[in-house]
Amino acid sequence: MISRLPNVPQWGFVSGRISSLEAYFLPREFFTGIIIQERIDDVIPHLQDTFLRDYLAPTMVWGDFSALSDRCFYDIAISIRSDCPSSIPADIFLLQGDYLNLSSAFSGETRFPFPVGILSHEKLSAIAHGDFADLPKPVVEAGGFGEGGVCEVFPGVINAFLDGAYLRHLLTLAQGLGSEMIREYVHDKVLAAIVIILWRAVKQGIPMKRYQQYLLALDEFTEVIAELAGMQNPETWQSAIGGRIGDLFAESIELEMDDQISDFDLRVTNHLTGIARNGKLQTAGPERVFAFLSGLLVEMQNLKLVVTGKLNRIDQGVLKQRLKDCYV
């Protein structure tokens, strides 16, 4: 009668925390302010205004900046997750790092690029040593494991295999919350990821049937994947993709060949940020957490872009163009 949201007290608490943290979000002008700095050392005072301020040390090496940003994002996301009655909003953002770690594990490496999200480094190490007992369910369901759990996936397509499992895992997580906003966000994110995977395959001249094998079956996207895989010319893809993602694709395909995929990726990220911003209007609930983490991820990506861009002396105009829409 009054409120249908379960676990209101816990969501209220974490949403209060988020309200405080949101005050630290930075507008686009902040990033353009960093871009116009002449020397990389002039950037440091600006970073004191960011979420990274607690991570900056005099001994910091600029080359570690990307890992530092990732660690900051992970620390905040995991801390927020521990206060939430449901881990799903945070898991959706931590999952990508887990699958990249998993990719390293499948290659036999025992050093992982991302901090712990859902899969612990112990489990990943076990996978690296050929023990697949603790694999996430969507990976197991993707097939590729024979008698006695032996991995039969050809090493050359392991990334396509994991991409398919990652997207299926994302969809499963999004279904678990019953939030329309999160479902819409994940739907568009998965659709855009499928388009990018297949688009890259076409550009590299890799047969799409190989990707199709590992991406399928992917719930409501099965038909779209089959249709796209049957059309070798991406210029005809827009109608098959459909919706807002189809419109963004049509805008990107008009550009120069080299910029098409990065431009599409940028447009999709901005579109997803637009969806996530709706969560700001909620006083308490999973959408609020999800929106905050989405904004934090974009902020970290922008910080990495401007700092690594400055380090690599990339043109100011290019950096400004590649900046993603900010949460605030």
Add this chain to the structure above:
Amino acid sequence: MLPEWIELGRGLCYAGAGLAFGLGGSGSAWGIAIAAHQCAGVLREKPELFGRMLVMLALPGTQGFYGFIAAILMMTQTGLIGGSVLKITLGTGLALFFVGLGCGLALFISAIKQGEASAAGISLIARRPEAAGRAILFPAFVETYAVVALLATVLFIIFLTQPLALKSLGI
């Protein structure tokens, strides 16, 4: 005082009084809890904002007091407290019961909604502490309807019990 001494009209009147303070108090507790959880989350990151959020936290508590005032008024006007006990007809008792129920419901819902409005205001203060003055307006607007409910209840109780008082004086 034997139980059979309480006639049906009087019983209905006190049942209404019970609903007024019971629902008002419950709503206030619920509303404060909603605001308190949000407030606790903000304080985890910014403890210095406690002073600015205190009023927002306390506002949903007023409905509990309004319910208490309505109940006390019913008791004094009917002579249960501080006066000679008046005989209440079934019709008057029924009317007072629904006055108490209406008051209780208005207080119950407004207290919960005020808690939600306070939580929204607390979120705003967390992001922009300088907006505390404006943020307090959100729950204050909800408070208006609790005050209106109390006023209507007070007027109803006074006017419904007036003929009884006059009769008891022999006028």
